[in-house]
Amino acid sequence: MRIDKNQINSLNKKALPDHRESFEYISQRLEGKGISVQKLVQKVQSFQIAIPSWALGTGGTRFGRFPGGGEPRTLEEKIDDVGLLHALNAGSGAISLHIPWDIPKDIAQIKAHAASHKLLFDAVNSNTFQDQADQEHSYKFGSLCHTDAQVRKQAVNHNLEVIRHGEALGSKSLTVWLADGSSFPGQMNFRKALQRTLDSLKEIYAGMPDDWKMFIEYKPYEPYFYHTVIQDWGTSHLLASQLGERAYTLVDLGHHLPNTNIEQIVATLMMQGKLGGFHFNDSKFGDDDLTVGAMKPYQLFLIFNELVEGMQDKESRNPYPAWMIDASHNLKDPMEDLLQSVEAIQLAYAQALLVDRQALEDAREANDPVLAQEILQDAFRTDVRPLIAEARMQADAALDPVAAFRKLNVRENLVRERGKKSMATGL
Ligand code: PSV
Ligand code: MN
Ligand code: MN
Numbered sequence: 183m184r185i186d187k188n189q190i191n192s193l194n195k196k197a198l199p200d201h202r203e204s205f206e207y208i209s210q211r212l213e214g215k216g217i218s219v220q221k222l223v224q225k226v227q228s229f230q231i232a233i234p235s236w237a238l239g240t241g242g243t244r245f246g247r248f249p250g251g252g253e254p255r256t257l258e259e260k261i262d263d264v265g266l267l268h269a270l271n272a273g274s275g276a277i278s279l280h281i282p283w284d285i286p287k288d289i290a291q292i293k294a295h296a297a298s299h300k301l302l303f304d305a306v307n308s309n310t311f312q313d314q315a316d317q318e319h320s321y322k323f324g325s326l327c328h329t330d331a332q333v334r335k336q337a338v339n340h341n342l343e344v345i346r347h348g349e350a351l352g353s354k355s356l357t358v359w360l361a362d363g364s365s366f367p368g369q370m371n372f373r374k375a376l377q378r379t380l381d382s383l384k385e386i387y388a389g390m391p392d393d394w395k396m397f398i399e400y401k402p403y404e405p406y407f408y409h410t411v412i413q414d415w416g417t418s419h420l421l422a423s424q425l426g427e428r429a430y431t432l433v434d435l436g437h438h439l440p441n442t443n444i445e446q447i448v449a450t451l452m453m454q455g456k457l458g459g460f461h462f463n464d465s466k467f468g469d470d471d472l473t474v475g476a477m478k479p480y481q482l483f484l485i486f487n488e489l490v491e492g493m494q495d496k497e498s499r500n501p502y503p504a505w506m507i508d509a510s511h512n513l514k515d516p517m518e519d520l521l522q523s524v525e526a527i528q529l530a531y532a533q534a535l536l537v538d539r540q541a542l543e544d545a546r547e548a549n550d551p552v553l554a555q556e557i558l559q560d561a562f563r564t565d566v567r568p569l570i571a572e573a574r575m576q577a578d579a580a581l582d583p584v585a586a587f588r589k590l591n592v593r594e595n596l597v598r599e600r601g602k603k604s605m606a607t608g609l
Contacts, residue, residue: 183262183595185269190580193589197581204568211564217536219569226532226573231462231524232276232304232506233267235260235284238517239606241471241510248512252596253606257284258295260606263517263596265299270586272579273524276304278506279351281344282314283607289350296351304355305397305459305504306348310337311361311405324362326382327375327411334382341386349391355504356390357432357459358383359399363406363413375411380421387425397432397458397504398422402439404469415447422456430458430501434508435485436469437461445484452492455499461508462527471509473519475526482526483562486534494539515593521583528570536561 194201209219238260239253254260260277267274277296279286286292296303310325318336323329325337345356362379364370387396400418401410412418415431422429431451438444451457464470464477475482492498507523510516538557545553571581580586587593 183266183592183599185266185586185590185592187578189590190269190578190586193586194575194581197585201568201571201575201581204565205572208565208568212536215538222532222535222569223573223576225535226528226570227272227577229273229528229531230275230505231273231527232278232504233264233274233520234278234280234307234506234508234510235264236280236606237507237510237520238263239510240512240516243512246512247605249603249605250515250593251602251604252593252598252600253516253604255600255604255606257286257292259600260284261292261296261299261301264301266592267517267520267524267583268299268301268579270580270583271521271524272574272577273528274520275300276302278304278307278357279347279353280307280309281340281347282309286347286351293351303348303351303353304506305357306344306351306353306355307357307359308341308344310340311359321361324370324375324411326358326360327362327370327379329378334378338382338385342389345386345390345394349394354393355395355397355458356386357397357399358386359401359434360412361405361410363403363408363410365406365408367408370409372409376417379411380424383421383425383429387429390428394428395458395501395504396422396425396429398429399432399434399437399461401434401437401469415451419451419454419456422458423454430456432459432461432504433457434461434463434469435474435482436463436465436471436508440467444481445488448485448488449492452488452495452498452500455501457492457500457503459504459506461506462523463507463509471511473509473511473514473526474507474523475530476522479526479530480562482530483533484558486530487537487558487561490531490534490537491539517592518584518587521587525570525583528573529566532566532569533561533564536564536566 240249254263264277313320319333328334398418400412402413418431462474464472466477542557
């Protein structure tokens with residue numbers, strides 16, 4: 183199934199009078215404060231968020247998986263799904279592949295297919311957290327940190343192979359997430375495991391093309407419950423610093439213990455020029471991978487407040503970060519969930535752009551926490567939904583993507599094409 187502009191235009195036409203009214207209201211309010219609404223709209227339009235290939239199917243819990251039907255069965259179909267999302271919201275212009283779940287067979291054909299949907303290939307992800315059927319050594323006791331050099335070699339080679347796939351497709355970065363760790367005190371030598379991980383990463387880093395970046399994720403626990411080799415941003419930063427200029431930390435929002443001040447982590451990494459990218463999701467307990475903004479929209483805004491400040495700082499050494507969603511679960515339609523996630527990210531970004539930075543700095547200099555809070559919350563409480571909708575409409579996308587998804591019967595069409603029992607590869 184493909185969505186064409188005419189379908190979107192006719193849906194937009196019906197919603198237009200309402201939209202006009204609310205867009206005019208916010209435009210007047212913002213222009214009155216000296217904020218250029220058209221500039222904001224353009225910024226939102228150019229903010230593209232990559233969709234992970236593994237989020238297009240319903241995710242599982244460890245107790246079961248309940249696929250909803252019409253899930254993509256091949257890489258081509260995953261690209262089709264991201265193409266549908268991008269047609270609806272004009273904000274999901276890239277796909278991130280996970281190897282070996284998404285090994286491209288015919289590179290030229292896959293590239294052409296993605297181009298036909300106006301999609302780019304974002305970071306490629308390696309997978310040394312599962313054993314594959316044809317693999318010689320097991321990752322049961324780790325991969326890049328393993329005590330056995332042969333296991334480490336296998337994991338390094340896998341990463342090098344992922345880089346080759348990414349290179350062929352036009353990706354420019356590798357994201358490494360390691361499950362490596364231990365579940366029982368005494369099981370693993372912390373220092374040696376970290377050293378071996380660093381040494382393995384050095385080999386992978388050396389195998390990256392000169393214009394590639396490496397993103398290193400961290401996560402405090404799961405699948406192991408006593409220690410994780412790359413447990414926190416500090417450990418990731420330490421590795422990235424030792425590896426070199428093109429290695430960075432990647433912040434996955436779900437990879438923090440409750441109440442962690444993630445916005446402070448963002449600020450610190452940006453100060454160091456080491457924030458490479460993001461995996462957006464939301465959570466209440468741990469790595470829940472819930473829809474972005476479903477639980478803590480204010481935290482998301484505060485994170486964007488730091489991101490915007492860091493990006494606007496002319497002296498910042500931090501490169502433009504890579505934006506990606508890493509959410510997937512088993513209750514919602516995965517595509518509707520992704521539409522909601524993209525919107526939540528755009529809302530937080532737009533609200534952060536509204537913050538009066540000079541006034542905030544003045545309040546900080548004057549040690550005035552009341553005023554600082556007023557300034558932040560004035561931006562956070564501004565309803566920027568019409569602005570995001572306008573950005574979409576100007577880019578030929580839907581004023582209301584979730585409603586359009588339903589009105590165009592996207593899922594029903596996909597079920598008809600792919601069957602009720604189709605199941606995407608992934609976790
Ligand atoms: C691990 O929890 C993670 O966040 C990593 O990014 C993985 O690559 C991804 O989820 C998919 O399992
Ligand atoms: Mn992640
Ligand atoms: Mn995760």
